[in-house]
Amino acid sequence: MTTSGKLVYLEAPERLSIKEFPLPTPETGAVLTEVERANVCGSELHIWQGYHPQVKEGVLGHEALCRVAELGDGVETDYAGQPIAEGDLIAPVYYLTCQRCAACQRGQFNLCENAYEYWSKPPEEPPHFHGTFASHYYIHPEQYFYKVPDGLPPNVAAGANCALSQVLFGIDEVGVSQGDTVVVQGAGGLGLNSVAVANERGAETIVIEGVDGRLDRAAAFGADHLIDFREYDTVEARVERVHELTDGEGADVGIEVAGVPSAFAEGVQLVRNGGQYLEMGNLNPGHTTEFDPGRFTRSGVTIHAVVRYHPWYLRKALSFLDDHVDDYPYDDLIDAHYDLVDVEEALHASEDRTVTRATLLPDHSH
Template identity: 60%
Template sequence: MKGKVSYMVEPMKLEFREYDIPKPEAGAVILKIVRTNVCGSELHIWRGHHPTKKTGVLGHEMIGVVESLGEGVTTDYAGQPVRVGDRIVTAYFQTCRKCSACVRGDFYLCERGIEFWNKPPEEAPHFHGSFATHYYIHPNQYFYKVPDNVPDVAAASANCALSQVYFGFDKAVLSYAETVVLQGAGGLGLNAAAVAKEKGARVIVIDGIASRLEMAKKFGADHIIDMNEYDTVEKRAEAVRFLTNGQGADVVMELTGVPAAFSEGIHLLRLGGRYVTIGNISPGQLVEFDPGLLTRKSVTIIPVMRYNPWYLHKSLQFLSDNVEKYPFSDMLDAEYAFEHIQEALDKSASREVTRASIILG
């Protein structure tokens, strides 16, 4: 049997390639992709902003069904029995458990985490990204069965957006009745709003796109701040202070990928607040920053890259518990066939589409 991959031969240019579907090694799984999303990190690479990734098979947010199981694979990483045909999602990185980061317990910083990520497709086992008909799950990649009550469209975002923000809030030790400001109401921001709300926080969302702000309300936002109305950092900071009795937010989470949002974040926090930055992942994108204000406010900055892999299981349980409460199925606003994946990337990059999804199943 053969499968196809969409190969980025250079930024903004895709080609389709066909390869034999490999036999999984011991501990590995072959996944048949059902749905895969265009994430913001893909767009950084697609535009040519990543420092090293200029070619490769993109895609990492996905859900699929088990096509074949390698020797010894009888359960997922939560101990649930797994069989051919089961719906599963997988962490998009591996956890080697042997490097210095893993030995410290920082599995999310595994030094070999992205060893197989976005590799050229001619290199076996070929299916290195989810913008393909199949995906190869390596022996050190955590994967989990999807609860029966969670639809594909909701589960497809679990292994990136939802797990990332869930982990970020736990890193910030978000507490009940604290106030959270979310910079950005894309996929990360909407998931973050729901998680923060379920943790008992008061949620303020900042964005400049009306449809996103309206969706943020459905995901638990108590207040929204429209950047078109509050069009300067000073105005947005004053709006946050007004909503927090003059104090500022306990936690601010940056989810935009815009460098200017990072420098703005400390203006939105109270004294001793915590700033979680997730969206800015492209080195070399610089911005002016006020370190003196950071020091005087005693702000703690918490960068979050990836997540401890068991957070994917937590995220699936979160979806199962809240799938009727928040409109997870409405987060994706455009669907494309696999053959039109370049259109999905281009329209996402130009912001004509907020969250695009590629349908294969």
């Protein structure tokens, strides 16, 4: 029986090490899991590069699929009341929703002031397995998790607890409905999920991207129009093209998931007067771009800035995947697999955008 596990520790920006620790026994209300696979999310890149405002060191990883290894006393169901047992596949919400802080008291659970209480901590601190770039992951009491629907492929389910949950929550915040036009800036994991969700709401979708593989995937996910920013190589050209595709008005909704500051200033111009703009990609303070507040005021555009999601959106994400797994090429969304020990190679390939979404596969045999 395995008594120890491995994890990836970020000692300082772009300095990683693999460490081994004894497996903890889950406390009452907690769950010890084996990590089946952990994806490399854009946020992980920012943390690794040293750009995250709060997380500068600790155990990496958050977007993952886990298998229950041991249940703490009192854990009989997931957070939707589904019976849970050892060996079940589950998806955990990677942050805490404390339900006690000022934000939680206002019902803004995605802004919980204690969200990162258990995330990306130093590995020496028990229970050690604070992130999902590891062989095991510890789910604390009051940390939401949901059972994965039977028959949902593991490589598809692994993307639910960050990318798709984030997109579903953000799109609900701005509201996308039948007949809307939605322009999506960026066709990484968040962008492709945005296209799928907007499609299912009955919207017409426009994707702006400049990497061949990503443009191809956007088309495969059902984007109605593609704008290659190597061809439309100025803001003015892209704005003009979006207006051409929307009867001269601009899109009803814009979604920024490129994570580039200049995309924000551009995005507000892609949206019609009185439209909605969803900002999700730029997560790290300190990176600025020129912005014309007068133009923004006159446009009457409403900007929604969204970080994280209400934890029950993970259940919605798993249901969405279960309903639509055959409608979109989710199987192809993960286009590179790496052993856990090759994490640096996975991060570099993700940084270079030579892969859309990399996944790490831990070895549980040691």
